[in-house]
Amino acid sequence: MSDDLTKAGCCAGTAREATDHPYEDRARGVPPxxxxxxxxxxxxxTEIPGGIFEMGTRKSTYPDDLDSPVRKVKLDPFLISPTTVTNAEYARFVEATGYRTVAEAEGWSVVFHLLLPDAAAHPHHPPGLPWWRRVEGAFWAAPEGPGSHWRDRADHPVTQVAxxxxxxxxxxxxxRxxxxxxxxxxxxxxxARKKFPWGNRLEPEGxxxxxxxxxxFPRHNTADDGFVGTAPVDAYQSNGYGLYNTTGNVWEWVADRYGPRPAPGRLPERNPTGPCDGLQRIQRGGSFLCHVSYCDRYHVHSRTRNDPDSSTSNAGLRVAADL
Incomplete structure (x- = not known):
């Protein structure tokens, strides 16, 4: 695999050169x-009721995101985790299986510069994205490289996962x-028809x-919300279904590929699963790096994408299951 750094997605740091994928075979071969x-x-x-809802937004800020127009979707009931997977939960998985992540196999990942004690010591970055720095030895258990450790933030979302x-x-x-x-x-x-899980105001009641x-952005974060990097997975108020941090904190990988979406039809789409082809995978929800001056993809309809072997310090996962 190439170790080139290239630009990919919103606030994304890594896009390793795409290949076909021993990594996927290895992931599917993990013992249960x-x-x-x-x-x-x-x-x-948590159980989420089935039914029809309006997905997307009327007018997109970023047309390439393909999050508009609004479309009606009908879903069966399903289960989803109320929080993203934590560092402690991922550690339990690694301890049980011995699994090595993509970043471990490649020997590096990218880290947002303000999270590093000395960003100047890591001069390599993706073209046009100097706030992301290539750090040798950065992976999920050492999110900012040697000297950092997941145990310092066991209840935070696992990051540096492709x-x-x-x-x-x-x-x-x-x-799944x-x-x-x-x-x-x-x-x-x-x-329905709200920008955030609580309504339309970025900061409700101030x-x-x-x-x-x-x-x-990207030089100085005042951390008025209490965090420069990630927050605990259950920080802030949960939404109406009892889910936490569905906007902000970390981008969340979902199953779907990125690609053209069908035009909205007269009838709702039923349990859509996205395009059948395409390399890049969708991430949802925004992250601690989202800001109106650069990337305001922190709405419930917002989406970005990245290559499936890309890992960053602002992306994690939430899990689901059939009911």
Missing amino acids: ADAVTQADLRTRL WYDALAYCTWAGL LPTEAEWERAARGGL RHAMNVWQGD
Whole structure:
């Protein structure tokens, strides 16, 4: 695999050169957890009612995101985790299986520069994205490279996981990634035609309701919401379905590929699963780096994409299952 750095997606740092994928075969070959463990993981999921909802937005800020126009979608009931997978949960999986993530296999990942004690010590970055730095030895258990450790943030979302690493966790857990439609249905919390899980105001009643950027991107984050990097997975108020942090904090991998979407029809799409072809995979929800001056993809309809072997310090996963 090439170690070139290229630009990909919104606030994304890594896009390793795409190849066909021993990583996918390895992820699907992870041995499953025992039945008791899988049952325990499943009991932690939240049931989301089926039905018809409006997906997307009337007018997109970023046309290439393909999040408009609004389309009606009909979903069967399903289960989804109320939080993203934590560092502690991912550590349990790695301990049980010995799985090595893409970043471990490649020997590096990218880290947002303000999270590094000395960004100047890591001069290599993707073209046009100097706020992302290539760090040798950065991976999920050492998110900012040597000297950092997941135990310092056990209840924060696991990061530095590629789509294939998310697939591996799901294979072990007996779960799956949500489809994009399932993710948005759950993220909205039962509200219709709203920008956020709580309504339309970025800061309802003058309070911070999610972990995003404040200040001057990318040079100075005032951390008025309490965090420069990730926040605990259950920070802030849950939405109407009991899900936490469906906007902000970390981008969340979903199952769907990125590609052209069918024009809205007269009848709702039924349980859509996205395009059949295409390399890049969709991420949803925005992250702690989203800011109106650069990337305001922190709405419930917002989406971006990245290559499935790309890992960053602002992307994680949430899991789902059939009811």
